[in-house]
Amino acid sequence: MTFTSLGLSEPLARAVADLGYDAPTPIQREAIPAVLRGRDVWASARTGSGKTAAFVLPLLQALSEHPGRAPKQIRALVLVPTRELAAQISEAIGRYGRHLPRPLKTCLAVGGVSANPQMMALRGGADLVVATPGRALDLAKQNALRLSSVETLVLDEADRLLSLGFTDELTRLLALLPARRQNLLFSATFPRAVQTLAAQLLHEPVRLSVEASAPPxxxxxxxxxxxxxxxxxxxxxxxxxxxxxxxxxxxxxxxxxxxxxxxxxxxxxxxxxxxxxxxxxxxxxxxxxxxxxxxxxxxxxxxxxxxxxxxxxxxxxxxxxxxxxxxxxxxxxxxxxxxxxxxxxxxxxxxxxxxxxxxxxxxxxxxxxxxxxxxxxRIAGLEPTESAPPALDPHGGVKGKRKSKKDKLREAAAAAAAQGPKRKS
CATH class of the missing domain: 3.40.50.300 (P-loop containing nucleotide triphosphate hydrolases)
Known part of the structure; x- marks a missing residue:
């Protein structure tokens, strides 16, 4: 199977060939056709599985084939948990889209730096915005990030987004998005919070798991x-x-x-x-x-x-x-x-x-x-000398040290005997 056989255009296939990609990974084989069909996708994909290309490549194709209509709007929003991952995805977008006939405008919106350059970059809108939730919400409050025309929302590392405490920011951002849009959710694990989010976010999603065809x-x-x-x-x-x-x-x-x-x-x-x-x-x-x-x-x-x-x-x-x-x-x-x-x-x-x-x-x-x-x-000269801490008793205290009920009764009886019989008044 080739990238072209998945439905990708020649410019995108040429870009991945330039990068040395010989064949699609399992998650790419499953996700790219589903995203191209406009379906919501709920994918289990660990870091290193090729998931970035799995959503970026079809997203670039959709954006390049169907130019946006509304000026000063955002067409696709990618939310990630860390600044480093946001920067890496933004760089990947540039590499994958290098041969597209019409350059797509991509903006990076992350915290830790001044918001002013990002606000300037967002003037006139953008095809794609890659952001951390906190900075995306700050820019939206200042009306620099207009989300009412978003066609596709991507949540990458969804489990990490929720574990790092972005639940409130995500809820407020989702309220700013149009009801009709494509949603792509990628997560390495699926704890209860991610399952709840997926149920609220996705409409008849295509469920994908790299474990189904190959180990992560x-x-x-x-x-x-x-x-x-x-x-x-x-x-x-x-x-x-x-x-x-x-x-x-x-x-x-x-x-x-x-x-x-x-x-x-x-x-x-x-x-x-x-x-x-x-x-x-x-x-x-x-x-x-x-x-x-x-x-x-x-x-x-x-x-x-x-x-x-x-x-x-x-x-x-x-x-x-x-x-x-x-x-x-x-x-x-x-x-x-x-x-x-x-x-x-x-x-x-x-x-x-x-x-x-x-x-x-x-x-x-x-x-x-x-x-x-x-x-x-063990390394010679650095052998360990520490001992493991005593195991904790599941009922509290240290196992083997906590007094049993019988021990407590015996101690009470012994104490009473030592005091002698009580005198009646």
Whole structure:
């Protein structure tokens, strides 16, 4: 099957050929014809499955074949959870649409930077707007983003949109859209909140799942192109262990995941002091700083990017040889998203997880959820000495330490006996 056989025009097929796409991925084979037919689509598609092209390519074709009628309006709105993913989709639109006979106007609307340039860019309307919900709502309030003529709405990483607290913004944005429109919803997982949103948003949708025809791309990578390693280490020895790995492996650049902004800044500072060029990437940085950190990492001007889960979805970092889970992800789903940053496009990669005594139980849960059984390693000189915390009793207290009812009754009886018989007054 080819992209042309899916119904895409010659300019779009030529663009994907220029990019080295030999054949459509499973999600592209299913989604592109459905979107071209104007159907609502509800797709299960993980990062790395080719989902961006699955909705961008047919969207570009529809917009180029049917010019808009209303001036100063927005024809298609793509909402995503992070600024980095928004920028990546905007860049993909430019690459896929490079051969179209009529250039399409695309605007990027994200927070962390001044809204004024974005407001200027939206003058006269746009064919496509790629936005984060908060900034889209701000621009709509200022009448810079007019949504009454939107023909297609795309929610990408819908589960992430809802988990990051965008529910209120989404509700208010949906109220500004026309009732008749095409809706495309892409989500890696389908928790109850996503199912509720889909029921409210979609009309007789085409349900798609890459699992129906092939395993999710991240899962395939986890089983084939990605070598997964687990190293046991004490909590306070994780930074020395990271330095040891960086010194002993010839990695060109490494993505390190941590749990918090403070952790990202702390590890970055320690690496730079050790002479290892590193940059932090987290949600508290300005958009300019985030963009610069990512650009420096992709250009290999810094060796290590220390990031929170803002980098676990959507980011496509070319030929990344290694990912390190300095902290384990809170969500078991995010484990595959994290390690899926390496081993992409058939390249080999390694994903290393640091497991401490206190996180061993959580990593066993990750293994069970993803059907893994990974051997534990120890590095000479950095062997762990910490002990696992005692298991908690499900009724409260520490298992084995909480007094039973019988123990309490015995103690009460002993106390009463020690006081002797009470005198009658």
């Amino acid at each position: 791309a991240d899962s395939q990578q986890a089983q084939s192109t990605i070598e997964q390693r687990v190293i046991e280490v004490d909590t306070d020895k994780r930074t020395p262990l990271l330095r040891r790995l960086l010194e002993t492996h010839a990695w060109s650049h490494v993505l390190v995941f941590v749990a918090s902004r403070h952790g990202a800044d702390h590890v970055t500072l320690k690496l730079n002091r050790a002479g290892i060029p590193a940059a932090a990437l987290h949600g508290e940085l300005s958009q300019g700083a985030r963009t610069q950190a990512l650009a420096d990492f992709q250009a290999q001007r810094v060796k290590v990017l220390v990031a929170t889960d803002v980098a676990s979805r959507g980011l496509d970092i070319a030929q990344l040889p290694a990912v390190v889970n300095y902290d384990l992800p809170r969500s078991t789903v995010d484990y595959l998203h994290r390690i899926g940053r390496t081993g992409r496009a058939g390249q080999a990669g390694v994903a290393i997880s640091f497991v401490t005594a206190s996180t061993e139980a959580h990593f066993r849960l990750i293994e069970r959820r993803h059907h893994l059984a990974l051997p534990r390693e």
